[in-house]
Amino acid sequence: MVAARGNRSRHPPATRPRPPPPPPPQLTALLADLASAVSLALRFASDRDLLLRPAQALALDPLLLAAARAVSRLLALLPLHLQTITLTSLSLSPPAPPPSSLPSSWFLRLLSSPHQDTAWRDAFRMSRPAFFHLLHCLSLSDPATSPSSSTTLSLPPDHKLGAALYRLAHGAPARAVARRFGLPSPAAAARAFYEVCRAVADRLAALLDLAAPDRISRAVPGFCALSLPNCCGALGYARFGAAAVTAQALVDAEGRFLDVSVGWDPSAPPPEILPRTKLYAAQALVLSNAPQGELIGGSVPRYFLAPACCPLLPWLVTPYRDTSVASRHDDMSSSSSKERIFNSVHAHGAQLVRNAFAHVRARWRLLGEPWKGDCQEALPYVVVAGCLLHNFLVKLGEPLPDDGAPVDAGDDVFVDFQGDNDREGERIRDVLAVHLSLLSRTQRQSVSSL
DSSP states (O other), rough: OHHHHHHHHOOOOOOOOOOOOOOTTTHHHHHHHHHHHHHHHHHHHHHHHGGOOOOHHHHHHHHHHHHHHHHHHHHTTTTTHHHHHHHHHHTSSSOOGGGGOOOHHHHHHHHTSSSSSHHHHHHSSOOOOHHHHHHHHTTOOOOTTTTTSSSSSSSSSHHHHHHHHHHHHHHHHHHHHHHHOOOSOOOHHHHHHHHHHHHHHHHHHGGGGGTTTTTTTTTTHHHTTTTOOOOEOOOOOOOEETTTTTEEEEOTSSOEEEEEEHHHHHTTTTTHHGGSSSHHHHHHHHHHTTTEEETEEEEEEEEEOOOTSSOOOOOEEOOSSOOHHHHHHHHTTTTHHHHHHHHHHHHHHHHHHHHHHHHHHOOOGGSSSSGGGGGGGEEEEEHHHHHHHHHHHHHHOOOTTOOOOOOOTTOOOOOOSSSSSHHHHHHHHHHHHHHHHHHHHHHHHHHTTT
16 A cells, blocks of 8 residues: 555646636737728728729738738637637628629729729720720630630630730739639639730731731831931840840831740840841841932942841941040041941931830830749740730820830840951941931031021
8 A cells, every 4th residue: 555655656647737828808809900900901902992003902912911811810819709709899890881882803893984094004004995996806705605615714805805914014913813803713814814915916916027018118218217218127136024035126117016036045145046037037038129229329228227236237237336436536537427427326226126125014014024934935925915015006006104114124235246247238337327427417517507
């Protein structure tokens, strides 16, 4: 018996864990106030989102959803009876309007609002009439008329187009697009985006048909107005997707794209890209049988302007290499003066393609976002769609949106070409330079005689 009592003394009975101290009395009220504030903020963002610009809504939505999730986690940490008390106190808040009083998504509310042209331009980078004209041109499939189709997304065409343009314009994540357009999932938003891009590439392809009748001849007068006789396009390069791919483009004097080639390695220099493009192969056909421009110093064929990173060719006219040293030593040199005048006029023409790229970036912000992994394979396709949409909106006379400020183009820096020049290209450039020098002298004399 003694031994038994000793064993019991070595193994004291297990003690029950102490219950956690009860939360302060104010916690329930504080959590109820916090949950109520978050609920009201979510309701305001949902009911009044037509008053918010897209950038404001896209910045506010994740913050409010994160706050709602945090409140839910806090409530889950409370004992069950305190959760009940907190939720009961929430039920005493002012009731939300009945769901039937408002359409189910932001896009439906926008559709039902007759005077929201500013909101349309902010959201889709175009006016409401331009949006529906584009919708008609794309002929997107309607599930109401083709319910058996398994290759297209079963959404109304206007929802598909709106969701795709919204994502393209603002770089909005697929989850945010799905929520604003009432789509079933982020995957549905992604499918709608690529379906619309494919339709743009198919249905608006004629806007980039360089070989179409009179396409080149219609470009010549615009460059003549810039003192560039017989010029029919300005060539340039840009990088998209945070320098994921390089694009080569040719534009006319109105800033419309005549040709676009995208998908080149961002580290590849333009002299390596140019010979592998359709433009290089087609230029002889496009520019052949065209009238020569007869100038005082000789004749010039039709040609394209090109930046200093390209080689000088008979059909590709680049600026003279840096003449600043020569001009500092001899300001009266006719040769350096001729070269400076030509380079100045050339720079105005070359600015056209830089402006076109800048407008595409400003209108379609998604093209400036980083693209990685499998998505990067689709980037060239989306850039071409963005350029086609740019042409479509220029044709309709649609202005750039108010918040379409130029996007930093620091990635668009290419090393000057250092190879040998083509002799015929040098002759053509010299003829143009003499023409521009004489034109400048005539204009100065006219001004001094007044």
